[in-house]
Amino acid sequence: KNEVEQSPQNLTAQEGEFITINCSYSVGISALHWLQQHPGGGIVSLFMLSSGKKKHGRLIATINIQEKHSSLHITASHPRDSAVYICAVLNLSKGTAGGTSYGKLTFGQGTILTVHP
């Protein structure tokens, strides 16, 4: 079982619909990231969450640390939202020289979103 599971794997919507993408993880984390990967391949960081909820424009991200679950919502979806959305969790792990490393992201498999006009 992967440490980070996303659902659904594929999502098709009509313009204007409300969209939810889910992410569940099985390890202790220090933060969770939502990333967007455009069809051309570029990756953009949308949110970094360690608790609660964040909103940016039409995007809302929530996290429930106790349930090890996060959701990404898109309100009033638009064709330009079509992309792959990737959840990634940040683990605190022992660094190469001992001590704590802050930088290890473990990724979900991504959700392919297609929004039709």
Add this chain to the structure above:
Amino acid sequence: DSGVTQTPKHLITATGQRVTLRCSPRSGDLSVYWYQQSLDQGLQFLIHYYNGEERAKGNILERFSAQQFPDLHSELNLSSLELGDSALYFCASSAVGVSTDTQYFGPGTRLTVL
């Protein structure tokens, strides 16, 4: 534009060869991360450098190595290349490298091994 640059954009080479991928972080960022994205494995963390020092290793093969130079740019060296090394290689940078940092991703280098 994230401010992170990667060169080259595309690289086509043969099995057994060695290549070097280069990453320049955003101005002022001290941490550089390398990731590999392949069709079958998805995105995977390879290695993290902070201010010239290796901080953590992920699923990085022994044939791969990286370093971060005094000017903070980083290079990922891939040797004895195999067909399975064909992938998109991303680098990302962040201000320091703590859990509250946002990581800014470069455009990636697409490596094709023939």
